[in-house]
Amino acid sequence: MRQLTRLIRYAAPYWWPVGASVLLMAAVGLLDAFRLLLIGPIFDRVLNPGSQAREMQLFTIPGSGRAIYLQQFVPSHFQNPWTVVAFALVAATVLKGICDYAGTYLVNYAGFGMITDLRNDLYDSILQRSAAFFQKHTTGTLVSTIVNDVERVQYAMSSVLAEFLQQFFTFIFTALVVVALGRQFAWVLVLFVPVIIFSAGRIGRRVRHTTRRGQDKLADIQNILHETITGNRIVKAFSMEHWEIARFRDAAQRLFRANLRSVAAVAISSPLMDIFGAIAIALLLLLGREQINHHVFSSGTFLAFIVAVFKLYDPVRKFALFNNNFQQALGASSEIFKFMDTDDDVKEKPGAQPLPPFSRSIRFENVCFSYESEGEGREILRDINLEVHAGEVLAVVGSSGAGKSTLVHLIPRFFDVTSGRLTIDGRDVCDTTLASLRSQVGVVAQDTVLFNDTVRNNIAYGQPGVPLKAVEAAAHAALAHDFIKDLPSGYDTVIGERGVRLSGGERQRIAIARALLKNAPILILDEATSALDSESEALVQSALQNLMIGRTVVVIAHRLSTVRRADRIVVLENGTTADVGPHEELMKKLGTYRRLYELQFAEVEPPRPEVHAE
Numbered sequence: 001m002r003q004l005t006r007l008i009r010y011a012a013p014y015w016w017p018v019g020a021s022v023l024l025m026a027a028v029g030l031l032d033a034f035r036l037l038l039i040g041p042i043f044d045r046v047l048n049p050g051s052q053a054r055e056m057q058l059f060t061i062p063g064s065g066r067a068i069y070l071q072q073f074v075p076s077h078f079q080n081p082w083t084v085v086a087f088a089l090v091a092a093t094v095l096k097g098i099c100d101y102a103g104t105y106l107v108n109y110a111g112f113g114m115i116t117d118l119r120n121d122l123y124d125s126i127l128q129r130s131a132a133f134f135q136k137h138t139t140g141t142l143v144s145t146i147v148n149d150v151e152r153v154q155y156a157m158s159s160v161l162a163e164f165l166q167q168f169f170t171f172i173f174t175a176l177v178v179v180a181l182g183r184q185f186a187w188v189l190v191l192f193v194p195v196i197i198f199s200a201g202r203i204g205r206r207v208r209h210t211t212r213r214g215q216d217k218l219a220d221i222q223n224i225l226h227e228t229i230t231g232n233r234i235v236k237a238f239s240m241e242h243w244e245i246a247r248f249r250d251a252a253q254r255l256f257r258a259n260l261r262s263v264a265a266v267a268i269s270s271p272l273m274d275i276f277g278a279i280a281i282a283l284l285l286l287l288g289r290e291q292i293n294h295h296v297f298s299s300g301t302f303l304a305f306i307v308a309v310f311k312l313y314d315p316v317r318k319f320a321l322f323n324n325n326f327q328q329a330l331g332a333s334s335e336i337f338k339f340m341d342t343d344d345d346v347k348e349k350p351g352a353q354p355l356p357p358f359s360r361s362i363r364f365e366n367v368c369f370s371y372e373s374e375g376e377g378r379e380i381l382r383d384i385n386l387e388v389h390a391g392e393v394l395a396v397v398g399s400s401g402a403g404k405s406t407l408v409h410l411i412p413r414f415f416d417v418t419s420g421r422l423t424i425d426g427r428d429v430c431d432t433t434l435a436s437l438r439s440q441v442g443v444v445a446q447d448t449v450l451f452n453d454t455v456r457n458n459i460a461y462g463q464p465g466v467p468l469k470a471v472e473a474a475a476h477a478a479l480a481h482d483f484i485k486d487l488p489s490g491y492d493t494v495i496g497e498r499g500v501r502l503s504g505g506e507r508q509r510i511a512i513a514r515a516l517l518k519n520a521p522i523l524i525l526d527e528a529t530s531a532l533d534s535e536s537e538a539l540v541q542s543a544l545q546n547l548m549i550g551r552t553v554v555v556i557a558h559r560l561s562t563v564r565r566a567d568r569i570v571v572l573e574n575g576t577t578a579d580v581g582p583h584e585e586l587m588k589k590l591g592t593y594r595r596l597y598e599l600q601f602a603e604v605e606p607p608r609p610e611v612h613a614e
Contacts, residue, residue, distance in 0.1 A: 029169025
């Protein structure tokens with residue numbers, strides 16, 4: 001019920017098309033029922049010219065005995081029975097068609113509008129989540145929710161809702177016709193209502209559960225698709241095509257079985273309604289035969305009554321299908337609202353203030369950090385005490401898994417510290433707005449992320465109005481301008497998904513140009529030059545060195561040149577700071593840094609010439 005209430009809340013901004021469609025669909029149901037009433041006059045007057053009655057009675061209002069005649073609804077100059085019935089039939093059909101078209105359009109307008117709002121809110125909610133959220137949920141699961149689950153809700157709230165409104169009002173007005181024509185016979189149908197409601201409820205709950213399982217299996221397939229398509233070169237390099245095909249087919253088979261269970265739950269509703277309808281009509285025929293023999297009903301009136309019962313049965317049968325569709329939508333919406341309601345690890349505090357321009361220092365004060373995985377915490381950093389001064393270049397080194405990337409990702413609040421605090425110019429980053437904090441931090445990551453857009457838009461990401469000259473200046477500084485000009489369309493060349501049409505070094509230099517154009521006072525280089533060849537790295541390092549002046553730079557480095565150029569080096573070991581100091585000072589100690597240096601860096605140093613005593 002809570003999910004249904006939330007879905008209805010999304011329809012609130014579209015109250016006027018919803019209200020108008022309800023009125024129009026009510027008119028459709030009324031006109032449909034009116035056409036059923038014409039069956040009596042057709043058989044009793046139009047097809048029975050020998051009848052002496054002048055008035056064509058439609059029905060008698062139960063309880064009052066007042067008769068309603070067809071002539072009350074047509075112009076008075078129509079006298080011939082055929083003319084009266086023909087005019088009423090054609091006019092009712094034309095009006096019904098107009099109302100049906102307008103009502104269907106308006107309800108779909110409201111349905112598609114509310115689903116667009118829901119999809120936008122879901123995407124906004126997901127995109128605003130912290131990095132930890134994306135570590136917990138796979139890409140395929142998130143894409144499946146945004147696309148497939150929202151599609152389920154969209155179908156129910158647009159196409160199904162339009163038909164539901166039409167059939168609902170058709171049911172209401174047809175039921176009134178059944179009561180008006182059949183009188184006490186109509187109450188026979190009430191006996192079937194509890195059975196229909198109970199069976200529809202049981203089927204609906206099963207449909208909701210099987211649909212949810214089917215959507216989860218579809219998410220598994222999308223995960224496999226995402227992994228194998230983005231990692232297609234690795235798949236080919238290891239000749240794993242057949243294994244991946246088998247894995248995909250296994251997932252497809254699981255989806256197939258889940259879909260069959262859902263179909264089995266959905267398909268039973270229509271035959272069940274058929275059985276109930278057949279039993280009810282058989283009973284009415286048995287009872288009606290005696291009533292016609294005793295002249296309680298005319299043949300035309302009883303035929304109109306039976307046709308109305310048949311017409312009444314059609315919405316009842318469809319209501320079971322509508323219920324199944326709405327249950328599927330509720331099952332899909334549970335996953336949508338689960339993501340929207342998930343508590344994020346990184347939240348902006350109410351009343352958070354913008355961060356003033358950075359000027360003094362970044363301080364880690366007794367910082368600890370743990371990843372939450374399946375309810376258990378895995379400690380990554382503990383008791384980090386470190387101060388980075390403005391304009392300083394700090395290199396972070398350590399063995400794999402020591403926590404280097406995690407440490408630098410705390411600065412732009414990709415994650416929040418588990419305990420302790422991180423301050424910039426004495427202000428806790430948790431007390432500042434995320435936008436103002438991240439506007440002062442530029443990041444160049446080891447895993448370069450580029451978008452399927454032009455080179456210019458990738459460099460100017462987040463700054464669409466920046467002039468081309470500024471983009472070119474950043475590209476020059478990153479030594480990317482020359483190869484960009486050689487591309488087919490220069491800066492307007494589309495580089496493909498994740499920059500697949502560029503080499504690794506070219507992608508890295510565009511990412512560096514993007515960070516340089518941002519011109520943030522704090523620069524994070526996460527192994528930024530690891531993908532460049534030696535010649536390009538030397539040139540980029542020179543350019544970066546000039547641009548680092550006046551900036552605070554935190555660099556995760558595996559290259560000797562970067563480490564030696566740093567003002568200080570912090571050595572991480574098992575999540576703690578093993579040592580801090582400049583290169584020369586750390587080399588004098590028999591510590592972790594010297595061990596790492598000898599393992600990783602000593603081999604690239606040229607051998608020292610031997611000095612011979614004369």
